Amino acid sequence: MIEQIFLQSIFSRPWVTERLAHLVPEASLGFAVEVTMSVLKATLIILIIQIGMLWGTWLERKFIGRIQDRLGPNRVGVFGLGQPIADMVKILTKEDTTPTAAHRWVYNLGSLLIVPPAILGFAVVALDQGLIATDLSVGFLFFIAIASTSVVPIFMAGWGSRNKYALLGAMRAVAQIVSYEIPQVLSVVGVLLLAGTLSMQGLAYAQGPLGLDGGSPAFPGVWFIFIQPIAFVIFVLATTAEIERTPFDVPEAESEIIAGYHTEYSGIKFGMFYLALYFATISSAAVASVLFLGGWQPPIPTELVNWLANRAGEDAGELRASLGSLGWLWMSLKTLFMVLIFMWFRGTLPRLRADQLMAFSWKVLVPISLINLLAAGLVGKLVYTRTPIVVFGAFAITNVILLAALFWLIGWWSQRRSAQQIRFDQPAPVAPMSAESA
Amino acid sequence: MTEAAVFFFLASVTLGSAFAVVLSRTVLVSALWLILSFIGVAGMYALMGASFLAVTQVLIYVGAISVLLLFAIMLTHDVMGEQRPMNRQWPIASMVTFGLFVVLGIVMFRADWPLTGGEVPPALGGVIADASGVAIPRAEAEAPAFSIADDIVADDGQVTAAVRIPGTVASLGRSLMTEHLLAFEVISIVLLVALIGAIVIARD
Numbered sequence: 345m346i347e348q349i350f351l352q353s354i355f356s357r358p359w360v361t362e363r364l365a366h367l368v369p370e371a372s373l374g375f376a377v378e379v380t381m382s383v384l385k386a387t388l389i390i391l392i393i394q395i396g397m398l399w400g401t402w403l404e405r406k407f408i409g410r411i412q413d414r415l416g417p418n419r420v421g422v423f424g425l426g427q428p429i430a431d432m433v434k435i436l437t438k439e440d441t442t443p444t445a446a447h448r449w450v451y452n453l454g455s456l457l458i459v460p461p462a463i464l465g466f467a468v469v470a471l472d473q474g475l476i477a478t479d480l481s482v483g484f485l486f487f488i489a490i491a492s493t494s495v496v497p498i499f500m501a502g503w504g505s506r507n508k509y510a511l512l513g514a515m516r517a518v519a520q521i522v523s524y525e526i527p528q529v530l531s532v533v534g535v536l537l538l539a540g541t542l543s544m545q546g547l548a549y550a551q552g553p554l555g556l557d558g559g560s561p562a563f564p565g566v567w568f569i570f571i572q573p574i575a576f577v578i579f580v581l582a583t584t585a586e587i588e589r590t591p592f593d594v595p596e597a598e599s600e601i602i603a604g605y606h607t608e609y610s611g612i613k614f615g616m617f618y619l620a621l622y623f624a625t626i627s628s629a630a631v632a633s634v635l636f637l638g639g640w641q642p643p644i645p646t647e648l649v650n651w652l653a654n655r656a657g658e659d660a661g662e663l664r665a666s667l668g669s670l671g672w673l674w675m676s677l678k679t680l681f682m683v684l685i686f687m688w689f690r691g692t693l694p695r696l697r698a699d700q701l702m703a704f705s706w707k708v709l710v711p712i713s714l715i716n717l718l719a720a721g722l723v724g725k726l727v728y729t730r731t732p733i734v735v736f737g738a739f740a741i742t743n744v745i746l747l748a749a750l751f752w753l754i755g756w757w758s759q760r761r762s763a764q765q766i767r768f769d770q771p772a773p774v775a776p777m778s779a780e781s782a
Numbered sequence: 783m784t785e786a787a788v789f790f791f792l793a794s795v796t797l798g799s800a801f802a803v804v805l806s807r808t809v810l811v812s813a814l815w816l817i818l819s820f821i822g823v824a825g826m827y828a829l830m831g832a833s834f835l836a837v838t839q840v841l842i843y844v845g846a847i848s849v850l851l852l853f854a855i856m857l858t859h860d861v862m863g864e865q866r867p868m869n870r871q872w873p874i875a876s877m878v879t880f881g882l883f884v885v886l887g888i889v890m891f892r893a894d895w896p897l898t899g900g901e902v903p904p905a906l907g908g909v910i911a912d913a914s915g916v917a918i919p920r921a922e923a924e925a926p927a928f929s930i931a932d933d934i935v936a937d938d939g940q941v942t943a944a945v946r947i948p949g950t951v952a953s954l955g956r957s958l959m960t961e962h963l964l965a966f967e968v969i970s971i972v973l974l975v976a977l978i979g980a981i982v983i984a985r986d
Contacts, residue, residue, distance in 0.1 A: 482833050
C-alpha cells in the first residue's frame with residue numbers, strides 16, 4: 345500500500361533522522377527531529393481535517409438534500425463538487441463587521457479560539473497502528489478535556505457581541521455542554537473499564553483480532569458497540585449535543601434567538617464557527633469509531649481470525665500483517681459512517697425545546713448511563729480475560745435484560761404521565777347538546 | 783534547555799495572566815484571564831510528566847469551575863458594565879490575602895520536598911499489569927507518560943511493543959483504592975452531600 349508506506353514513513357523517526365542528518369549539526373539533531381516530526385504530524389492532521397471539513401459540507405448538503413427529496417448542490421463542477429470552494433470564496437470576500445458596542449478583543453478572540461479545541465481533539469485519534477499524533481496515556485480524557493474548553497470561546501463570542509440574543513445563545517450553549525459532558529463521559533467509563541486503558545491506541549487494540557506486535561488479541565477482542573450498545577447510543581447522543589448539531593442546536597435556534605452566540609459575526613469570523621462545527625464533527629466521529637467501532641481494526645471477528653490463523657499454521661503472523669495493512673481504510677470508512685449518522689440526525693429529527701434538552705440529559709441519559717456502567721463493571725469482572733465469544737454472549741444477555749427493563753420503565757412512566765395529562769389523541773368529552781341551544 | 787524555556791514561558795503566562803486578573807477593569811475579562819492562568823498551570827503539570835493531573839486541571843478548572851464563574855457573572859445585573867476593581871473593603875482584603883501569601887510562602891520553604899520520586903508505595907510493589915493483563919516490569923510502568931522522547935513508532939518504523947502504559951492513571955487508581963481509600967470515600971460522601979444539598983435548595 346503506497347499510502348501506508350508514505351504515512352508510516354513520515355511518522356517514523358529513523359526516516360526523518362536520516363534526511364535531517366546532512367542538514368543539521370549532530371548536537372541539535374534530536375531536537376530538530378522532534379520539531380520536524382511534530383510539524384509533519386500537525387500538517388497531516390490539519391490537511392485531513394481541512395479537506396474533510398470542506399467536502400464534509402458538500403456531503404452534508406448532498407445527503408440532507410437526498411433525505412428531503414432534493415438534489416443538493418449540483419451547479420459548481422461535477423455533482424456540485426466545486427461548491428465548497430465557491431462557498432469559501434464567498435465567505436472570505438464578505439464584509440467583516442464589528443458591532444460598535446462590542447468588546448473588541450473578546451469579540452474577535454472568541455471567533456479565533458473556537459477552532460483550536462475542535463482540532464486538538466484529533467491529536468489523540470488513532471488513525472492506524474502506529475499512526476497517531478500523540479498516544480497519550482490519558483488519551484480519551486484529553487479529548488474530553490479539550491472539548492470542554494470550547495465553552496470558553498462560546499462565552500466570549502456571546503458576551504463580546506453585546507447582543508441579548510448572543511448572550512442568551514451563549515448561556516444556553518454553556519448549560520448544554522456542561523450537562524451533556526456528564527452522560528458522554530459516564531457512558532464511556534464502561535468501555536474504559538473493560539479495556540483497562542485510556543490510551544486511544546490501547547482502546548483500538550482492545551477491540552479486534554490484531555494484538556500488539558502481531559501477538560494475541562487483547563481483552564475483550566470485540567467491538568465495544570456489540571458489548572456496550574447502550575453506551576454507544578448515549579455517547580452518540582451526548583456527543584451530538586456537545587458539538588451542538590441538530591437536533592441539539594438549541595443555542596443557535598434561528599426561530600427563537602436568531603443565530604445564538606454567533607449572531608453578530610459575519611464573513612470569515614462566522615466561517616470560523618462553521619469550521620469549528622465541522623472539525624468537531626469529524627474528530628468526534630473519529631473518536632466514536634475508535635471507542636466503539638474498533639478504530640483501525642478490520643471488521644472481521646477475532647474468533648474467525650484466530651481460527652484462520654490456526655488453520656494457516658505458521659502464516660498466522662502474515663495473515664495478521666495483511667489484515668493490519670488496511671487499517672487506515674477501515675478507520676476512514678468507520679469515521680465516514682459516524683459522520684453520516686450525525687448528518688442523518690440532522691436531516692431527520694426536529695429540534696428539541698431548551699427545557700426538554702436539559703431534562704433529557706439529567707433525567708434520561710445520566711441515570712441510564714449509570715446503570716449501564718454498573719452492569720459493565722459487574723459483568724466485565726465475571727468474564728475478564730475470557731474469549732471474545734464468551735464476553736459477547738455474556739454482554740448480549742445483560743444488554744437484553746437492561747433494554748427490557750428500560751423499555752418497561754419508560755412505558756410505565758409515560759403511562760403514569762399521560763394519566764395525569766389531558767389526552768390529545770382522543771376526542772374531548774362533549775356535553776350533549778339540547779334542542780333549545782341550537 | 784528546551785524544558786527550561788518551556789517552563790519560563792508557562793510561568794510567565796501563569797503569572798502574567800494572574801496579574802491581569804487583578805488589574806482588569808471588567809469582571810468577565812478578569813475571569814477569562816483566570817482561565818488562561820489555569821491553562822498555564824495545566825501546562826506546568828504536563829511539563830512535569832503528570833499527564834493525568836494536567837488533563838484533569840483543564841477538565842475541572844477550565845471546563846467546569848471557570849464556567850460556573852462565568853455563569854455567576856452572567857447572572858449578576860450589570861453584565862456588560864465596567865467597574866472599578868476596588869471597593870471600600872480593599873484594605874481588609876489585601877491584608878487577608880497578604881497573610882495567606884505569607885503562610886503559603888512559609889509552608890513552601892519549610893516543607894521537605896523530596897526531589898526524587900522517593901519510595902514506590904508498597905501498594906504498587908511487584909508488577910503492574912498492562913491492558914491485556916500481561917505483567918510488565920515496573921521500570922517500564924513507571925516511565926513518565928507525557929514525555930516527548932518516546933513515541934508510539936519505534937526506531938524501526940514499526941509499532942512499539944506495548945501500548946503506552948497508563949503509568950500515572952493506573953498507579954493513581956491503585957493508591958486511591960488501597961492506601962487512600964478512606965479519604966476517597968470521605969470525599970465522595972462530601973460531594974454527595976453537596977449534591978443533595980444543592981437539589982434541596984433548588985427545589986425550595
